Amino acid sequence: MTVAELVDAGPLAGARMYGTGENPVHRVRIVDELSVLSTVTPHTAVVLIGAAAGGGWAVEMAMRRAWEQAAACVIAPSGGLSAGSGAVLAERLGVTLIFVDEDPLVTAVRVASAASRPEAARTQLVARCATRLAEAGTSARRVLGVLNAELPGTSVAFVDPYGQLLAGRAAGAAGHRPRDGGPAPEGRAGGGVLAEVAVPDRDGDALGTLVAGGAARSPGWPSVVRAVLGLAVAPLVAWAAAERLSASRDFVHQESLAERLLARHARPLEEGHGHAPESPRTADGEEPDEVRGRAAALGWAVRGPVTGFLVLPADGVTGAEAAGRAQAVIAATVGEAPVLRRGGGWAGWSAAAPDELAGRLARCVAAMPWPCAAGAGAAAVGLDGVGESLLGAEAAAFVAGPGRVARADRMGPAELLGALPAGVLKAPATVVLRPLLAVDKDGSLLETLAAVLDEGGALRAADRLGVHRNTVTARLERVRAAGFDLEDPASRLALQLACHVVLR
Amino acid sequence: MILGVCLGRPPSPVTVAVRDGVPVPAPRAARGARAVCVAVDLDGAPLAPVAAIRVGGPCPEVLKPLVGWPEGSGVAAIVRGGHSLTGRPLAPLDTEAVRRFAEGCGLSDFAVTATGSPVLADHELAVASIVAEAVPGARITLSYEFGGRGLREREHDAILSAALGPHAGRVADEVAGRWPGVPAYFARSGSGLVSAHYFRRYPLACRAGATAARDRGTAAGLAGDAAAAFGATAGGPEAQVERIVRALGRAELDRALRDAEDEVLTRVVSAGAAPGSARVVETTVNPLSYLPDGLYRVRVTAEGATP
Amino acid sequence: MTSPGTTGSGAAGRIGAAELAAYVAGSRLFATGAAESAFSLAADWAGSVIGDGVEVVAAGDLPQDVRCVAVSLVGSTTALGELLPSGDEPARAVRALEGRLGGRAGAVVALNLAAENALIPLVAAAALGVPLVDGDGTGRVFPLVEQTTFALGGVPATPLALAGASGEVVVIDTAADRVEELLRPVVLSVGGWAVTACYPMCAGVLARVLVPGTVSRLLRAGAPGTARAVAAPYGVRTLCRGRILAVEGSTGHGAELALPSLPSSIVVRESGGLGRLVRLEAHNEIVLALADGAAVAMAPDQICMIAADGGTVVDVDKAAPGMEVEIMVVRAAPVWHTGPGLALGGPRAFGLPL
Structure with a gap:
């Protein structure tokens, strides 16, 4: 146990310390007159009382003799010596001086017990933190408040996976390297990172990281800090879960949060961020971002590549209650994501790539209580581009058809054809094709016609159908014989559509 | 705009116009001048003969008032009375002796010094009212208004200030005649200014006013009388009160300090500070050794801004 | 270490109007209060009574049985600066002690030689027409009357006489360790300062217990251009x-x-x-x-x-x-x-x- 630890964490918490405090303390000596100091042994914490503490001159002489005896530190009642000259002399002699407000005899007992069982003092701090954290409940702000109050000389920050400050002191995150590989800010005061503890959400994904910054005044201090940060993980996980629960209970609540996030990114100029694709990193004195903090608690993607999606109910289901159910299904299948009402369906975005997202959306439409289609947009660089991605998702959902998922980045003529309202066109198509259907006993003529129109030639149609090209040519002769002119562009389009509708 | 004026030797004063603390080309007339700040040294000024009254006991010849002053400096009397440093009356004030001396001295500039007046000025004030009654139009300077180390130093200051009074009055009249309607201030020895009214009453405060103003002006990069004229404009009204107080315990001392602060604030306003601007800038309290507990020498300085 | 000065034969000299300036200057080389009103007052006072001078003698040069008394200012110099002396305090104090003991004092010695305490004994010697002994009772200044080499040598401070500015005279006769206790309230009640005459002893004893030669040392050290260190007899x-x-x-x-x-x-x-x-x-x-x-x-x-x-x-x-x-x-x-x-x-x- 070093002097600094006694002051930082142990029995002298809150006392004023002058000097480095790097010396280890092995024992305590109560000194009531200066002559006693000649018998003090090295690594002793000298506690001054009585005549030895009676006045600046006595304290200064005690410091001098403590230095001569290689004592660990001098502990004096505050008021015995002015802070100014105490600091000067502590620096000159390299003796740590500590002013305590309470009865020095009480201090002596506490320091003695800490010095004899250093682990006990650390445990005491950890225990006190545990109690205070329990009292703080599930609030990120209060949890971080406790950490910063109970870990003197240390700044603790709670940052999201992108390094953005969610709660606590920005200084704590000064030396932190976020996972997206951004460079750690340089030139910050207060030393480096003492400890980092990852905070998962209830599903085990990364919710954020607790980062403690400050000077490691003793070898044991970082481990104490790490232990205390560890205590804060559970309340933070609970906080995130509680936020999610309340969001799922209240669709409007989460929707407005999502809208605020989107609005902020849709209007970068008004936000004063210029055209920078991302808002600046944590800066000194930056306030934790309330909107971002809650979004992070909900497990939403707020940075990096995101993909928009839209789930579209076939029969125009609307209303907040339906939206709430939809949101629950989306959360369960797509993952934690914001849900907004868009274009008659439910839109949102996810950190998943379009490929992965399409797979999840397939599970989603299967699980929806109503027939739904879904679309996934193209991947966007960040939230700034999610609007574009959502437009794509909307189009894709529209063409996908019930029970299906379309991807905007894969959308082509086939997908458009697939989006034709088959039910409406079925009867006219049957009428148009009736002459052919009348002669087409086994459906091979219709199949061949569709293949030729789709593939744009007999040769490839033969490949698709797995027959000889002469067979295709022969069947086409029979189609023409039924009265269909394949050379007329208008006829070709009508026939192709009719084939799609009838064959669907 | 403020006019800084150095009254040196005749024929004419040196004038500097100052706006926002910076010298600007001086207009011929003082039209628009907000104030005129005068730097003048009073050393060598003609001294009026002074009637010096000391309230106290008999003393060796060498320690009597006006001893060592040039011939014609005035007349002096010692009358019974005064207080000890603990505030105990040494003797009842001999009011009859005061009246006799005042009526018989034939002078109208009086300097009054009572033993113990830094603690209790009652006898000086009583002497002043007797003199004012006996000699209509008398100008009376009381020593307790001057801080100081001891009775002799305080008495010397009071006599010198009284002797400078008529000359100071003429200087103030001249300034008022030259810049009619413009408030006039005079540079103090040391730092700060006082109003013309205050200057007439306590000219000693400005005894080395031009020297002090010249030092300030020289520090600002000017030279000669222009430096003194400019230096006079730097600063605001300032006043000081020095007392010996008896206070047992912190509460009594605080009360005594408040009284002294009230007094110095009143005085700095009388020295020309706008009432709202007056503030105490320094308070020093020194316990006196070898005396009963609770005797302190208190010195309070206040300053303010010209209206 | 420098020699502590003369203890034996030969007149140490005389302080007249000419030597007074050096004596005044010497008395403040290691003493506070030089800026005080009391010091200039004491210097003016001494100057006005010095006349054709005060003889300075070594204690050993006095007849063995000549009675010497120590004279000093006691109390507050601030009070002295405010409540001026009536002028006869030193003489009154010494006469009161003589009255208590019977017989005349033949010489005056300073209790210490710091600032006005060097000058009041000079005033006393001038007023009484007796010599000033070349030496003092401390070799420096201490705050209490009993902190003297006289006391160290076994000479009691009492009987002790006090004279105040308003004509008061008080004689204190008590055990040596109660002097200060009795003295201080009396000094306060006479206005905060007084002149004391104390430590009556014969010249033979004084020669044994004083710090010798300090008066003539101040005279030398106070001469213009002399190093301050000259005023310190022991370095x-x-x-x-x-x-x-x-x-x-x-x-x-x-x-x-x-x-x-x-x-x-x-x-x-x-x-x-x-x-x-x-x-x-x-x-x-x-x-x-x-x-x-x-x-x-x-x-x-x-x-x-x-x-x-x-x-x-x-x-x-x-x-x-x-x-x-x-x-x-x-x-x-x-x-x-x-x-x-x-x-x-x-x-x-x-x-x-x-």
Whole structure:
């Protein structure tokens, strides 16, 4: 146990310390007159009382003799010596001086017990933190408040996976390297990172990281800090879960949060961020971002590549209650994501790539209580581009058809054809094709016609159908014989559509 | 705009116009001048003969008032009375002796010094009212208004200030005649200014006013009388009160300090500070050794801004 | 170490109007209060009574049985500056003591030679027409009447006579250890200061117990162009030069002690050299000097602050942050470094348990 630890964490918490405090303390000596100091042994914490503490001159002489005896530190009642000259002399002699407000005899007992069982003092701090954290409940702000109050000389920050400050002191995150590989800010005061503890959400994904910054005044201090940060993980996980629960209970609540996030990114100029694709990193004195903090608690993607999606109910289901159910299904299948009402369906975005997202959306439409289609947009660089991605998702959902998922980045003529309202066109198509259907006993003529129109030639149609090209040519002769002119562009389009509708 | 004026030797004063603390080309007339700040040294000024009254006991010849002053400096009397440093009356004030001396001295500039007046000025004030009654139009300077180390130093200051009074009055009249309607201030020895009214009453405060103003002006990069004229404009009204107080315990001392602060604030306003601007800038309290507990020498300085 | 001066034959000289200036200057080389009203008053007073001079004699040159009395100002110099002397106080005090003892005093000796305390005995000698003994009772200044080499030599301060400015005369006859206790309220009640005549003894005893030669030493040291060190009979050293950082109230001085002023503590940062932090612990006077917490000088040696600007001795009460001072240590007479001397004038006498 070093002097600094006694002051930082142990029995002298809150006392004023002058000097480095790097010396280890092995024992305590109560000194009531200066002559006693000649018998003090090295690594002793000298506690001054009585005549030895009676006045600046006595304290200064005690410091001098403590230095001569290689004592660990001098502990004096505050008021015995002015802070100014105490600091000067502590620096000159390299003796740590500590002013305590309470009865020095009480201090002596506490320091003695800490010095004899250093682990006990650390445990005491950890225990006190545990109690205070329990009292703080599930609030990120209060949890971080406790950490910063109970870990003197240390700044603790709670940052999201992108390094953005969610709660606590920005200084704590000064030396932190976020996972997206951004460079750690340089030139910050207060030393480096003492400890980092990852905070998962209830599903085990990364919710954020607790980062403690400050000077490691003793070898044991970082481990104490790490232990205390560890205590804060559970309340933070609970906080995130509680936020999610309340969001799922209240669709409007989460929707407005999502809208605020989107609005902020849709209007970068008004936000004063210029055209920078991302808002600046944590800066000194930056306030934790309330909107971002809650979004992070909900497990939403707020940075990096995101993909928009839209789930579209076939029969125009609307209303907040339906939206709430939809949101629950989306959360369960797509993952934690914001849900907004868009274009008659439910839109949102996810950190998943379009490929992965399409797979999840397939599970989603299967699980929806109503027939739904879904679309996934193209991947966007960040939230700034999610609007574009959502437009794509909307189009894709529209063409996908019930029970299906379309991807905007894969959308082509086939997908458009697939989006034709088959039910409406079925009867006219049957009428148009009736002459052919009348002669087409086994459906091979219709199949061949569709293949030729789709593939744009007999040769490839033969490949698709797995027959000889002469067979295709022969069947086409029979189609023409039924009265269909394949050379007329208008006829070709009508026939192709009719084939799609009838064959669907 | 403020006019800084150095009254040196005749024929004419040196004038500097100052706006926002910076010298600007001086207009011929003082039209628009907000104030005129005068730097003048009073050393060598003609001294009026002074009637010096000391309230106290008999003393060796060498320690009597006006001893060592040039011939014609005035007349002096010692009358019974005064207080000890603990505030105990040494003797009842001999009011009859005061009246006799005042009526018989034939002078109208009086300097009054009572033993113990830094603690209790009652006898000086009583002497002043007797003199004012006996000699209509008398100008009376009381020593307790001057801080100081001891009775002799305080008495010397009071006599010198009284002797400078008529000359100071003429200087103030001249300034008022030259810049009619413009408030006039005079540079103090040391730092700060006082109003013309205050200057007439306590000219000693400005005894080395031009020297002090010249030092300030020289520090600002000017030279000669222009430096003194400019230096006079730097600063605001300032006043000081020095007392010996008896206070047992912190509460009594605080009360005594408040009284002294009230007094110095009143005085700095009388020295020309706008009432709202007056503030105490320094308070020093020194316990006196070898005396009963609770005797302190208190010195309070206040300053303010010209209206 | 320099020789302590003459103790034997030959007239030490005379202080007349011509020598008075040097004597006045010499008396303030290591004494505070030179700027006080009381000092200029005492100097003017002495000048007005010196006449054709006061004879200065070595104690050993006086007939053995001549009665000598010590004369000194007691009380507050501030009070003396305010409540002026009536002029006959020294003579009244000595006459009162003579009245108590019977017989005349044949010589006056100073209790100490700091500032006005060098001048009042001169006034007394002039007024009485007797010689001033070349020496004094401390070799420096101490705050209490009983802190003298006379007391160390076994001579009691009593009977002791006091004369106040309003004509008061008080004779105190008591055990040696109660002198201060009785004296102080009397001094306060006569206006805060008085002249005392005390330590009556015959010249033969005085020659044994005084710090000799100090009057003639002041006369030499006060001559223009003479080094300050000449005024220190047993040597002087410079502790450091520095700037006052802070002046603090101080504690840790024995509470039962009744010294005439409150303890204070002056913190000085040495300019140049080692840049040490020097703390001057003052109780009436500077009693202890610490440099980086180590004691480097203490009573009975005299520790003074000399203003770097002006060269006057800085009063403890007037020390203020920012002042540049030179800290000098004047070695006390050897008798003060004996066991009884340390008990009477060492740090414990000022309440420091060292």
